[in-house]
Amino acid sequence: MKITGSQVVIECLIEQGVDTVFGYPGGNILNIYDALYKNSGRINHILTAHEQGAAHAADGYARATGRVGVCMATSGPGATNLVTGIATAYMDSSPIVAITCNVPNNLLGKDTFQEIDITGVTMPITKQNFMVRDVKDLAKTIREAFFIAKTGRPGPVLIDILKDVTAAEVEFEPLSKENERNGILIENHSNLKRIAEINIPSEENIKKVAELINNSERPFIYAGGGIGISGAEKELMELAEKANIPVSESLMARSSFPANHPLCTWMIGMHGTKASNMGVTECDLLISLGSRFSDRVILDSSKFAQNAKVVHIDIDPAEINKNIPAYTSLVGDLKQILNRLIPSVEKKERKKWIEQIQAWKKEYPECYDKKPEHSINPKFICECINKIAGENTFITTEVGQHQMWTAQFYPFTKPRTFITSGGLGTMGFGTGAAMGVQFADKNNRVVHIAGDGSFRMNCNELATIQHYNLPIVIIVVDNHALGNVRMWQRLFYGKRFSQTTLDFGPDWCKLADAYGIKGYKASNAKEFEKVFKEAFEAKKPAVIDAEVDIDEMVLPMVPGGKPIYDMIMKLSEEVMN
Secondary structure (H helix, E strand, C coil), rough: EEEHHHHHHHHHHHHHCCCCCEEEHHHHHHHHHHHHHHHHCCEEEEEEECCCHHHHHHHHHHHCCCCCCEEECCCCCCHHHHHHHHHHHCCCCCCCCEEEECHHHHCCCCCCCCCHHHHHHHHHHCEEEEEEHHHHHHHHHHHHHHHHHCCCCCCCCEEEEHHHHHHHHHEECCCCCCHHHCCCCCCCHHHHHHHCCCCCCCHHHHHHHHHHHHHCCCCEEEEEHHHHHHHHHHHHHHHHHHHCCCCCECCHHHHCCCCCCCCCEEEEECCCCHHHHHHHHHHCEEEECCCCHHHHHCCCCCCCCCCCEEEEEEEHHCCCCCCCCEEEEEEEHHHHHHHHHHHCCCCCCCCCHHHHHHHCCCCCCHHHCCCCCCCHHHHHHHHHHHHHHHCCCCEECCCCHHHHHHHHHCCCCCCCCCEECCCCCCCCCHHHHHHHHHCCCCCCCCCEEEEEEHHHHHHHHHHHHHHHCCCCCCEEEEECHHHHHHHHHHHHHCCCCCCCCCCCCHHHHHHHHHCCEEEEEEEEEHHHHHHHHHHHHHCCCEEEEECCCCCCCCCCCCCCCCCCCEEEECCCCHHHH
């Protein structure tokens, strides 16, 4: 039976298990939107306020579920508005498929209205991208795109379809489950074969790593985002408990290991804990699991883990020896490798090492426990949310001080419950991501913690949240500043606060009201607890303006270029005044 290219898109999406897509229509993608209208009972389209919101929503959906998220946009500015979201997904290894439509074949390359070479634009920030110029290639391309996005190290794939392709008719053959299992996609396709072939380390190399762990006196685990991507949280726990190894987490790994576990040292790096940063400094064996040794973690690479042999385990061979030289490495699926490794690892007590770790865990900046009268301590915000919302609630953030406070203070105990932008550091990410997470899991709630600077970038998505009645509670950590940048200006630029003070609107409660959403104001801890409880229990969209002191700092802090153990734990009165 012949169907149009637009219907092919719909059928292939359903084939891939897609139930929700996020997007924004426009001229060159109208045929696909017409097909969406005709198939509204089979696939759900979410209209966002902006294409960037659609990309972030698809990303949030993917991170919460482990499935491929899908976003759509028309040509020109519609497609380019997706770019930041695609780049965010690329840096954090999140599987999304972005579908755009371009001008027809006969107008391509003629500077046609809203024509842009989006495949050229996105080439550096996608695992692969495609331009479909013939309807006969469409189904095959979509199937390949999904395969590439979710196989190996996940990441974004873009498909740009010319408008006349979406109108053309073609004989469509559904992909049966049997054919899918038989690998019809990768048959005689060298690129897909390469992607599908996940390296399997030899038994000899597995035993070598186990021996290193068994002979170590002070082993230390640095867990990265690969733990969550591979679903290896259970195996991480088993390894840590069996061999009594402390576990630190990168920003992307927060929620991969229970914060209340005695072996958890929380976050490592620039704003990491004393226990994490000293643990990696004093260990004799560093076991890196699914991490890429980001500069925000290692800082001065010449002084990182100087006393340790480094074991690097990752699915991507390109990450091995890229930033930190490995003593030995294992390349492959993290979950599979850990399942093979654990039986050869001996049960150990390591009493002295654990005692030292516990001693470091007790050292923390004084500001953690201060109780201001006319503002709210960020630590209290995190603990209060957790107390009322519970451990199954998803937490999303923007990027900035509020993000670091969340990573430092929020006691995550369940996997995949912390959704944030790591590698790209995208302000404006969290609101769209929160929407994607809420659509992905309608049984659990989402609380979005945003900075006032970040939230103003994509606060237009309040329209989407209200329209679909998403019960997301947005906490605007309102310090009237671009706090992270202002903090650096205070410490390293002589308190020259250039363009970082946000002492002008909007009034967040009035903005929420304009969108038909309940707004709350909290100026101290007592008020915050009261209004958050009310907002959360109402199970409706809400915005809370939470007053935080403009000079509240993120400590500990390691200045850029300094060794990871050179932590600022307290600031002098001279610096603060």
